[in-house]
Amino acid sequence: MADKITSRSQDYSQWYIDLVRSAKLADYSDVRGCMVIRPNGYAIWEKMQAALDAMFKDTGHVNAYFPLFIPESYIAREAEHIEGFAPECAVVTHGGGEELAEKLYVRPTSETIIWASYKKWIQSYRDLPILINQWANVVRWEMRTRLFLRTTEFLWQEGHTAHATKEEASEEVLRMISIYKKFAEEYMALPVIMGRKTDSEKFAGADETFCIEAMMQDGKALQAGTSHHLGQNFAKAFDCQFQTSAGELDFVWATSWGVSTRLIGALIMAHSDDRGLVLPPKLASRQVVVIPILRGDKTAVLEQADAIVCTLKKHGIPAFVDSSEQNSPGWKFAEYELQGIPLRIELGPRDIAGKKCVVARRDTLEKTELPLDDTFSMQVSEILNNIQQNLYDRALSFRNEKTIEVNSYEEFKTAVENGFVIAHWDGTDETESRIKEETKATIRVLPEEQEYLDRYKMMEPGICIYSGKPSARKVVFAKAY
Amino acid sequence: MADKITSRSQDYSQWYIDLVRSAKLADYSDVRGCMVIRPNGYAIWEKMQAALDAMFKDTGHVNAYFPLFIPESYIAREAEHIEGFAPECAVVTHGGGEELAEKLYVRPTSETIIWASYKKWIQSYRDLPILINQWANVVRWEMRTRLFLRTTEFLWQEGHTAHATKEEASEEVLRMISIYKKFAEEYMALPVIMGRKTDSEKFAGADETFCIEAMMQDGKALQAGTSHHLGQNFAKAFDCQFQTSAGELDFVWATSWGVSTRLIGALIMAHSDDRGLVLPPKLASRQVVVIPILRGDKTAVLEQADAIVCTLKKHGIPAFVDSSEQNSPGWKFAEYELQGIPLRIELGPRDIAGKKCVVARRDTLEKTELPLDDTFSMQVSEILNNIQQNLYDRALSFRNEKTIEVNSYEEFKTAVENGFVIAHWDGTDETESRIKEETKATIRVLPEEQEYLDRYKMMEPGICIYSGKPSARKVVFAKAY
Numbered sequence A, B: 001m002a003d004k005i006t007s008r009s010q011d012y013s014q015w016y017i018d019l020v021r022s023a024k025l026a027d028y029s030d031v032r033g034c035m036v037i038r039p040n041g042y043a044i045w046e047k048m049q050a051a052l053d054a055m056f057k058d059t060g061h062v063n064a065y066f067p068l069f070i071p072e073s074y075i076a077r078e079a080e081h082i083e084g085f086a087p088e089c090a091v092v093t094h095g096g097g098e099e100l101a102e103k104l105y106v107r108p109t110s111e112t113i114i115w116a117s118y119k120k121w122i123q124s125y126r127d128l129p130i131l132i133n134q135w136a137n138v139v140r141w142e143m144r145t146r147l148f149l150r151t152t153e154f155l156w157q158e159g160h161t162a163h164a165t166k167e168e169a170s171e172e173v174l175r176m177i178s179i180y181k182k183f184a185e186e187y188m189a190l191p192v193i194m195g196r197k198t199d200s201e202k203f204a205g206a207d208e209t210f211c212i213e214a215m216m217q218d219g220k221a222l223q224a225g226t227s228h229h230l231g232q233n234f235a236k237a238f239d240c241q242f243q244t245s246a247g248e249l250d251f252v253w254a255t256s257w258g259v260s261t262r263l264i265g266a267l268i269m270a271h272s273d274d275r276g277l278v279l280p281p282k283l284a285s286r287q288v289v290v291i292p293i294l295r296g297d298k299t300a301v302l303e304q305a306d307a308i309v310c311t312l313k314k315h316g317i318p319a320f321v322d323s324s325e326q327n328s329p330g331w332k333f334a335e336y337e338l339q340g341i342p343l344r345i346e347l348g349p350r351d352i353a354g355k356k357c358v359v360a361r362r363d364t365l366e367k368t369e370l371p372l373d374d375t376f377s378m379q380v381s382e383i384l385n386n387i388q389q390n391l392y393d394r395a396l397s398f399r400n401e402k403t404i405e406v407n408s409y410e411e412f413k414t415a416v417e418n419g420f421v422i423a424h425w426d427g428t429d430e431t432e433s434r435i436k437e438e439t440k441a442t443i444r445v446l447p448e449e450q451e452y453l454d455r456y457k458m459m460e461p462g463i464c465i466y467s468g469k470p471s472a473r474k475v476v477f478a479k480a481y
């Protein structure tokens, strides 16, 4: 089993590192800032991919693959884009033993290489919309890295769509951020606030960036997905015009949207505890572990354990048995708690005699007895649903508790060390950047959801906590990962 | 619809290029040798991935992800490996705006970066075996490229396993090449010869390479998958020792195995025709297209078309309707033939009156009538199975016809322009390389399958066609992609 995990209360940062290493989710490699995603971590990514990919396809998107390398001249075409990305890129200068005539950037994101293709594919409104997604690796040179959350190379999906009108593009931007919200809440059991980014926080090259923001157990924010309205910026940079249905020429409208393996970091930080990983059942490739207590009639216990696994699998519940005699039941309990298996079934000779078993939930650590009768699989399935819902409810209560509204900068400075802060802001870059400098807190999101707006009366005008100038609305501040 | 496709008889090479472009499977990008895999092409890759991934998992493998970048010093650790790969690598020299202290190679294959991790993970026989697969992009600088078949960047999977004994590793090597054979034959409808490579054709760093070789419609060979016994070479290079169950220290045994997006090229070259793509139903994301003939009572026809799609989908057959009035039925017939949809259903007012429809197979271009009754889905499913089987049978007959046994070098030189050649070889590198120099033909495989060995009496001793020296067995020569 694993080394001891530092407790969250003692050192949240160290707890995270210990957990990721002990549960064998990821490792640093010897390549600066690059991680190895180990099988336990990658299995979570596969579940995420499957769920997201199905949602993308249900909304008419198809997958494709564009080159890893981007010519320097492409990156340079969109002015804000090169300013934002070029300094953090890895650059290929040699290939096939020779120096290259033009440097190649390892993609930090693919807008430019994709719009070079779209220019070739789009002539008329009949070629629109294009609704393409790509699953890929990207590289952004990072000085300070953290497994899953910030690494030089990471895995992600990036959607890139092309539309005939601005309105259609706007609809797409909102459709995709809504899909991300649905995924975060229904699969990751992670409540998120959906809304817009300020100008200074938006994507380099976008007119508007929508995001979903989640709260971690230390009260910090984590951006869990973004969807960008790119206007006609990339179409203009790549001279991509099309004939409209009215017979005129216009530039194509664009969106892009993405989530990455940092979601695995968010998942860990939102739900896990001092014993290890806590996984929402919908993202657990193994939902139930059966641990036979091998005393007395071992054969009967092992047979019943296998029978339980077989029944659960038949009902679509991925279960497995650990019958190794090398490790004690207690060791196994700890090991599978560390690995975040949502449900543990303990089964000994006395259970078999009583036609029952003991069921231990990973989220609450509660143990209950379940009869081994015809209702068994249904009851297990119900408990798994309860775990999924409980994780969400717990995270939402936590976020509500840790969200504080303030009316002065003094209050703000204390509150923002502890969670999300709702406050009035005068709408200027200057105030935003001063607050960031002084407190390291940023404006995470200008919420767009009615429920959230109502809850905190966000659209009421007021006075900026920093400048004392008039403020049109409140915004959400936090320190962030 | 697409531009005209050159016929195979006129120019096979041009036919392939025309088809790939017209069917929108892939495009060259402006990055030298790198391709864009378009949605129609990527959909085939997704079907391949799903089938292979399930087979890997059924045999106990798990997925993981290792860094894209490999430090120069890693590549250098295995002598044959660096000699084979370094000259064809892309090299990152700058990151984050600064020159790197150590150059990073974009992975051409991942043995070295993976064994650097395995060294950390493996201490004892209890940590073995490790059965990991990775889905990833790799880069090998290519001077002469061809879409799917040979590109600078391509997608693949690479399995990397670690074992306590040589025998276990040998079993794994054979298990995986058998899985590739099964996949090629059952999914791709592609007959392949399984066997060993000669020393000069094996993987750089392997003790032994197994492969599957397929024949294309021009009689050339295409290597469709490889599985390598790496012995203890990489364990020694990375000083990866483990404690055996007997308490001694030994180096770990290794295998690696992979298939790539070149399989899409193989699929096209094996089955397609002058009208466009021909897809085996098992790799078609859309198996049936319904084309309504919109004359007379359009509403009735459209309703029936939707009903057919609905019924087929309910029975697990992915079908869709093209009811656009912008294009004629004839245009649609040609378009979906180009795209390789295995089955076309034509439905007009007269068909509805007669409670029937016309069904056109893509493989044979045959048309038959099917009654629209309770047996309909079952009959469609049967036809799809027949198409799958027919493609395999046709390819196998073709390969048999184009496989010739020769007894002299004169015969050899003529025969090898036309297909596979079975011939005696004296087993020396010298003979092999001279034949390659003079004819451009290589020894593709030393077959290991009993059926193939029997068919061509391959294990009978004889006289080398080139040197006249004694030969222990026959081998398979061909020109290759």
Ligand SMILES: [Zn+2]
Pocket: A084, A085, A086, A087, A088, A089, A108, A109, A139, A140, A141
């Ligand atoms: Zn970057």
Ligand SMILES: [Zn+2]
Pocket: B084, B085, B086, B087, B088, B089, B108, B139, B140, B141
């Ligand atoms: Zn290489």
